[in-house]
Amino acid sequence: MWNDGERANGAVVREAGALRTVLLLATIFPDPTEARIRALVRRHIQDAVDKEWPAMARQQTSLPTINAVDIEALEVILSMASRGEAQATAQREMISAFRSALDARSERLVISRAKINWVKWTVVLLLGGLILVTVAIVHSDNRRTAAIAMALFAIGMASCVVLIASHNEPFTGEISVSPSLLLQVMPKE
Secondary structure, X not given: OHHHHHHHHHHHHHHHHHHHHHHHHHOOOOHHHHHHHHHHHHHHHHHHHHHHHHHHHOOOOOXXXXXXXXXXXXXHHHHOOOOOHHHHHHHHHHHHHXXXXXXXXXXXXXXXXXXXXXXXXXXXXXXXXXXXXXXXXXXXXXXXXXXXXXXXXXXXXXXXXXXXXXXXXXXXOOOOOOOHHHHHHOOOO
């Protein structure tokens, strides 16, 4: 649970970095090829922002699959005619970088479906309740001390529940992972 936010952020960083690598390597190829790759990377990012992010926030993503845009991008990269060793190397690196972007996208989609199950919530709340009862029993001879101790523990317990709930879904809430890194990589039209 605690790592889900970090893992989600890491996946977005890896995806953005890999797509940036694809765009940088595309500059080695002729303008029409570079423009096509830039357009496909743009569509990949636009789909992630417009379709995947809202679905991830609702936890309604399906199992990761390669979509039509990504298939087309791979086909374009694989079909590029290399003129010289530099372009051949760039093509291999582009394939590797694009595969890394797809792997990071898959990880991002899988993480978006993770959440704390009801058993864990039940255990946390049950333990909190039992500790409150224990505090009440220990301080039963002095009601004022019992009230103060129980209030302090209840405030601490409520803070813990809020903290856990805020980390429950990494793509929703105030501390959610945003697509801003992908948007920074998105090529201009």
